[in-house]
Amino acid sequence: MVAAEDAIRIVGLTRGYGRGKGRIDVLRDLGMEVAAGSIYGLLGPSGCGKTTLLKVILGRLAPESGELRVLGGIPGEGGCAVPGSDVGYSPQEIALYEDLSIDETLLFHGRLHRMSEAAIRQREEWLVSFLDLPAAARQVGKLSGGQKRRVSLAVGLLHEPRLLLLDEPTVGVDPELRARIWMHLKEIAANGTTIIITTHYIDEAGQADRVGLMRNGALLAEGAPAELMAPHGHISLEQTFLLLCRRRPADRDGSSAAEVDGDDEGAEALAAMVGEEVVG
């Protein structure tokens, strides 16, 4: 059954890199549904496949098997504006041309989406004040890491796409601005924009409508933050995550010894990550 309100629907998605001995499986039989006009927070340690998943949704990577529908179409195929003007993407790397100024960067990306110059200027004015960006004439290469990340986010938001894929947009952004960004995301989600956001900040993910806990290329658990926490009797998302990670190796059917080893490593990494969050 295909729910009409699903902006993204993924069933049995598999994707890896390389062939033969050098092959790495990144996404393993992953399923996911994201309702239109909602914020989906994707949580997990680095290397768990978050970025690969975003690139598959974006149509930059082709799935090896499984079904994928994004905004009612198949990414990269006729009639689907993903990749295209229906999607805004803010990659984990800064991914900006260092030689351009902020103004030129926005102009370039705006033109890729066939926006008029006036429309670009109007958005630019708003984005500069909203994201607290330095003067638009400043060269991107000379900005600080946090400023570059905000410009990167501005490029994703520029053309007001129906779907936003944000890969760790709030790293190195101060808490006050982070709160403002989340407020804006909630606002545009209420107006119908679908947002998938990956983050390392677990507390931040608590503000999402749904959270997916991802590890080793699959979702460990998925649900509204409150729903996820309730059955485990834990008060925080961190502890729920940690508990799920520890239980997972035993749950998995037919997993080889190597995979269990991999899981243990992952669990340690997660524990370390969660620990940091608690301390921080």
Added chain:
Amino acid sequence: MPALQILLFGLAIGGTPTGLDFAVIDDDAPMFDAIADGLNSSESLVIHLEVKDETAARSKIASGELWGALVVRNDGTLLLVLDNSNQQVTSTIVVEVREAMTAVLAAQGASLPLEIAEPVYGERDPAFIDFLAPGIMVMVCFMFSIILTTMAFVGERYDGTLDRVFAAGTHPLEVLLGHLTAFSTILIGQVSVVILIAVYGFDIPLEGSLFTLFTLALLLGWAAMCFGLFVSSKAESEFQAMQVIMPVMFPVLLLSGILWPVEGIPLILQPVSWALPTTWSAEAFRSIMIRGWGLEHSVVWKAFLYNAGFAVAMLWLAARTLKVRE
């Protein structure tokens, strides 16, 4: 870079060697004075008259003190003894000796039975640089154009900007043409500098049309840039891109008829020569510059056609390799 390359080439290559030590040996021959005077006036040779006989001359050549010696014999014949270890030096000396002899014969109202007519193309004494220069210009244009584009996508792949541009729904061909257009401004500047320095700076003859030469150089540059884009679309790292480019450079220099005529390359390798756009271009450059030919000659229009075809083929391959959806 290309300006520096062509400058160095013009300065280092093709100048007539000077200061070559050369002995003229007197055997009381009547012709001696005339020949010694003739050779003395040459800028290339430093004439030594103190060497007494052929044996002494041979030992001085053997020890490296002399490049050669001319023995003027009593019976009116001449013997030229040479250190033939450097072909350019030898040919310089032979030319000087021949000129001196011709002058002496002319003074006596005689001449060699062979008369060399004004050449149809080129100069009376073809300089090595006139053969080499068009080829080197081809080489320089080809090399810098490849380098311009080879790294184009390597960095963009790594820093994610390519992901972002593709996310906006661009077609690979648009991205490729964008790079090509942007780098073309540099190409036009570089090609102009190379041609201007060669033709006006070093007086390398240009008998044909400057416009034809310039257009062909641009086409060659585009062919090379498209090849660079293709390599770039396939390469996963800078190292890998360089690994492909370096082995291409050497055959281009050796097999394109730049240093040596393609006709002198073993038949089995000639197809490789003719697969390189530089071979067609070097032939055409020489024809335009020395023969003064234009597009009406097949050597020239075939080079235009081959470069254009090569560029389109490489662009097509690059567009196929550079996938939005991998």
